[in-house]
Every structure is written in C-alpha cells, then in structure tokens.
Amino acid sequence: MPIAMSPARSVILILSLGAILSLNGCHSIRRVQPNIFVFLIDALRADRLDQEIGGKPLAPFLHSLRAQSINFERAYAAAPWTMPSLASLWTARYPSQHQVQSFHAVLPASEVTLAEQLKQAGYRTGAFDSNILVNPAAGFAQGFDFYGVWAPATAEETKRIGKTRAPLLHQKLGAWLDKNATVTQTAAASESNPTPLFVYMHYLETHVPFTPPRERVERILDARPNAAEKRAALDGIGWNLLAVPRDQTGIWQSLLEDLYDAEVATIDADLEGLFKELQRRHLLDNAIVVVTSDHGEGWGENAFYGHGRALYEPVIRVPLFFWGTDLAPQSVQTRVSLVDVAPTLLELANASALPEARGRSLTALFRADRYAGWRAQVKRWFGANPTQMWSPIYAELGRDPKGPLGPNLHTCAWIDGDSKIIETSAHGILAFDLSIDPEEKQPLPVTAESVQRQIQAMQRFSDSLSTPIGPDTTRTIDPKVREQMRALDYGDSD
Ligand SMILES: [Zn+2]
Numbered sequence: 001m002p003i004a005m006s007p008a009r010s011v012i013l014i015l016s017l018g019a020i021l022s023l024n025g026c027h028s029i030r031r032v033q034p035n036i037f038v039f040l041i042d043a044l045r046a047d048r049l050d051q052e053i054g055g056k057p058l059a060p061f062l063h064s065l066r067a068q069s070i071n072f073e074r075a076y077a078a079a080p081w082t083m084p085s086l087a088s089l090w091t092a093r094y095p096s097q098h099q100v101q102s103f104h105a106v107l108p109a110s111e112v113t114l115a116e117q118l119k120q121a122g123y124r125t126g127a128f129d130s131n132i133l134v135n136p137a138a139g140f141a142q143g144f145d146f147y148g149v150w151a152p153a154t155a156e157e158t159k160r161i162g163k164t165r166a167p168l169l170h171q172k173l174g175a176w177l178d179k180n181a182t183v184t185q186t187a188a189a190s191e192s193n194p195t196p197l198f199v200y201m202h203y204l205e206t207h208v209p210f211t212p213p214r215e216r217v218e219r220i221l222d223a224r225p226n227a228a229e230k231r232a233a234l235d236g237i238g239w240n241l242l243a244v245p246r247d248q249t250g251i252w253q254s255l256l257e258d259l260y261d262a263e264v265a266t267i268d269a270d271l272e273g274l275f276k277e278l279q280r281r282h283l284l285d286n287a288i289v290v291v292t293s294d295h296g297e298g299w300g301e302n303a304f305y306g307h308g309r310a311l312y313e314p315v316i317r318v319p320l321f322f323w324g325t326d327l328a329p330q331s332v333q334t335r336v337s338l339v340d341v342a343p344t345l346l347e348l349a350n351a352s353a354l355p356e357a358r359g360r361s362l363t364a365l366f367r368a369d370r371y372a373g374w375r376a377q378v379k380r381w382f383g384a385n386p387t388q389m390w391s392p393i394y395a396e397l398g399r400d401p402k403g404p405l406g407p408n409l410h411t412c413a414w415i416d417g418d419s420k421i422i423e424t425s426a427h428g429i430l431a432f433d434l435s436i437d438p439e440e441k442q443p444l445p446v447t448a449e450s451v452q453r454q455i456q457a458m459q460r461f462s463d464s465l466s467t468p469i470g471p472d473t474t475r476t477i478d479p480k481v482r483e484q485m486r487a488l489d490y491g492d493s494d
Contacts, residue, residue, distance in 0.1 A: 033196040033349050035287040041267055042131055042207040043307055044293035046317040048264050053223045058261055059268035066321045070366045074335040075320035076393045077295045081308035081405060082133045085294040090114050092342045092357035094394060096465040101398045104474040107139030112354050114342035115143025118198045121351035124180050128173050129202040130164035132484050148172055151484055158487035162209040162242050166270035169201060181283060193286055205267035208489050210259035211241045217262045230255050248305050257299050288324040288348055302440060308405030311413035311422050312440055316395045332365050334390045335415060392416040394461055414458035421454050429455055
C-alpha cells in the first residue's frame with residue numbers, strides 16, 4: 001500500500017537518498033529483500049494445473065495462484081529425474097557440469113548453490129524435504145542453515161506408510177518458523193525485513209506410491225469413466241493404495257492416473273492451507289513464491305510411463321510460476337529452463353549472481369519496463385515468435401547405458417524455437433517440429449538440412465559442458481536408504 005508522505009518528509013527522504021548516493025554509490029540502496037519460498041511438487045506434470053474435474057479446476061488453489069503470477073507456460077527441467085534436476089535448479093548448471101547423474105553422485109562442494117548465495121546475502125535458509133534422494137549426504141544441504149529430510153526410517157515403514165506427506169512437512173516448517181521468523185516481520189515487512197527467509201519445500205504427493213485420502217479418490221472416480229469397475233478393483237485390495245500394482249496393465253493403468261490426480265488435488269489443498277498460515281504470520285507481505293516441479297510424468301505418451309528414462313515433453317515439461325507481492329501477473333510463452341530459476345531469484349533478491357551459471361535471469365522476459373529495448377530488438381531479429389526469444393532448451397540423461405531408473409531410452413534433448421531433437425540410446429536421432437506435432441508422434445527425416453543444423457548445434461552445446469569428474473562426486477549409499485529408494489520405484493541398478 002502506498003504511504004502518504006508530507007512534502008517535508010519527501011524533502012528529507014530526497015536529501016537522505018542524495019547523501020547515501022554521494023557517500024556510497026547506488027549499490028547501498030537496496031530494495032527490502034523479499035522472503036523466498038520454493039514449493040517443489042515432485043513429478044507434477046505441466047498440464048495438471050489445467051485439468052478439470054466436474055467443470056472445476058482439479059487444483060483450484062494453484063490454478064488461481066498461477067493466474068496471479070508470472071507464469072512460464074513452457075518450462076523445462078534440465079533432467080527427467082530428481083537428483084540431476086534439483087542440482088541443476090540450485091546451481092543453474094547442467095548435469096554434465098555438476099555431475100549429479102547417478103544415485104551415488106554427490107553435488108560437489110565446489111558447486112555454488114542458490115541457498116549459498118542467499119545465505120551470503122543475509123537470508124536465513126531452511127529446507128523441508130520428503131524425497132530421500134536429495135539429502136545432505138548427497139551434497140544438497142549446501143547453503144541451508146537447516147535441512148530436514150523426513151522419510152520412512154525402515155523398509156517396513158516404507159511399505160506401511162509409503163512416503164511423508166505435506167501435513168508433517170508443514171508441522172516441521174511451523175516449528176522452524178516459530179524460532180527463525182523474527183517478530184519484526186509484521187505487516188510492515190515491505191519496509192524492513194531484517195532476516196529474510198529462503199524456504200524450500202519438497203513434496204512427494206505426486207510421486208509413487210500414490211496414497212491420497214479416500215474421499216479425494218472417490219471424487220476423481222465420480223467424474224471419470226469406468227468408476228464402478230475401478231471401485232471394485234480398489235475394494236478387492238481393501239483400499240490399501242500401497243498395494244495397487246504399478247505394472248500399468250488392465251484397469252490399474254487408468255486407475256493409477258486417477259490416483260495421481262487425487263494426489264494433485266490433495267497437495268493443492270495442503271498448499272492452500274500453508275499459504276494462509278504464511279499470510280497469518282505476515283511472511284507473504286513481501287515475498288516471492290515459486291511453484292514448480294523437478295520433472296513431469298509419462299502417462300503412456302509414446303508408450304512411456306513414469307519418469308527418468310526418456311525426454312519426451314510430458315516427462316521434462318514442468319509447471320513454473322513466480323507469485324510475488326512485487327510481480328505483475330503475466331503469461332510468458334517463451335521456452336525457459338529450470339536452470340534459469342536461481343539467477344532470477346538472486347536478481348530479485350539483490351543477491352550476488354552464481355559465478356558459473358549457465359542459466360540466465362528471466363527478468364528480461366517479464367520486466368518489460370526495464371528491458372523494453374532488448375525485447376524490441378529481439379522481436380526485430382526473430383519476428384513475432386516468442387519461442388525464439390531465449391536460449392535453446394537442453395535436457396540430459398547421460399550416456400550411461402545402465403541408467404539409475406533402468407535402461408535410458410534417451411540421452412539428451414535440444415529445443416531451439418519449435419524444433420526439438422532427441423538423441424536416443426539405440427535408434428539415433430529423433431527430430432520433431434513441436435509447432436505442428438506437440439505430441440512428438442511424427443519424427444522428421446533426420447537427413448533434412450535444418451535437422452542436421454540442430455544436431456550440430458546440440459553437439460557443440462553438449463561439448464561445451466564437459467567437466468572432468470572430481471574426487472568428491474560419488475559416495476556409498478546406506479543400504480537402509482537404498483531400501484527406501486526401491487520403495488519409491490528408484491530401480492535396482494547400482
Ligand atoms: Zn523427482
């Protein structure tokens with residue numbers, strides 16, 4: 001809210017600003033640092049926030065929050081599974097660079113993370129994580145004052161409860177905020193924020209095993225075909241959702257997707273509750289909230305289910321939107337990558353940039369006032385096609401034939417404008433024109449000159465990322481943790 005100011009006070013303010021400028025230069029004038037929250041919903045497909053159930057959004061809270069946000073409609077993960085994707089989100093670098101490409105990998109201490117830069121800039125940093133893969137032993141706690149992972153402690157517990165759900169994470173977050181969010185963060189936080197917060201929440205709701213509350217499942221089934229048959233199938237296993245077969249056959253194939261959607265609706269309601277609680281604590285008076293995922297999930301497109309082994313659109317596209325008290329809502333069509341998120345947040349927080357980042361701050365795409373000249377220039381170069389206004393998208397899975405989630409179908413993908421190429425493990429290159437074939441069903445002839453140009457561009461880019469493997473990039477995994485990972489479908493390959 002604007003503050004009414006008397007003419008005398010205005011003069012004093014102008015004089016003070018002048019004094020600061022003359023003494024210290026403009027770097028001393030800092031916008032009050034916003035609290036930053038990253039809500040990461042593991043394996044949430046980009047299209048799920050557009051789904052409807054009975055004529056209403058499947059996820060009404062996130063749907064509405066997205067409408068009040070800067071929404072990147074075409075955002076891509078840098079890898080199709082959790083560890084490399086998260087490492088890329090935090091470092092703004094690609095998997096070939098940070099080398100987190102197997103279960104045994106450790107994010108090297110030499111990598112600089114978003115949390116480290118925010119901590120350096122005075123932020124208090126906390127992580128509340130339910131995915132066992134992104135834990136401190138794997139190097140993911142760099143820069144966090146507090147890093148909590150809550151996951152079932154034993155294989156038996158994993159079989160019994162499946163995974164940690166949002167209410168427990170929110171309870172832990174609440175206890176941490178009680179201690180760390182200072183009382184001065186009141187309604188006046190936009191004027192003063194002595195201890196800005198960076199909070200990372202990692203939810204597993206939309207990751208197998210799907211265990212949403214029964215009433216949410218019922219609501220989804222009511223709106224879908226074959227409800228009676230699906231109910232009978234669930235009755236047959238006594239509604240023990242942990243016993244649902246994950247083999248994608250028969251009625252279970254469609255039922256698994258129903259359960260996934262019930263999880264989307266569940267985490268949506270939990271996040272609405274958290275949002276209200278954060279508002280009650282005045283922590284959103286001056287804040288940026290990022291909602292995203294680490295990868296999508298295949299539901300049979302191109303005969304691929306799950307994530308981790310392919311680079312098709314449903315697997316690497318993710319939701320990405322920035323809600324902020326200071327950010328005007330808008331929709332951005334340009335394709336962007338999760339490697340661009342950390343540079344954006346660091347710029348918005350007036351913190352130092354990541355020294356070796358390959359991603360770039362997205363502010364150029366939404367701060368029209370600051371970048372009007374740049375945007376006009378790009379438009380002159382590329383015409384009206386906004387998909388070509390940014391860097392090409394690169395996602396990778398590695399050339400290791402024994403991938404962590406089973407044999408890799410694909411090794412890397414490149415999207416320049418609407419042209420996409422995927423390098424496969426066994427069948428050479430697949431090329432698509434996403435403007436006419438968004439579902440990647442009609443591969444283009446690889447011999448076409450335009451495809452050859454893209455292959456060469458991808459190769460050059462890929463070569464530019466190669467980094468020698470350092471000594472601190474692998475570790476031995478605790479057998480107990482390995483057991484828990486198996487329960488989350490993180491294969492058997494070591
Ligand atoms: Zn994941």
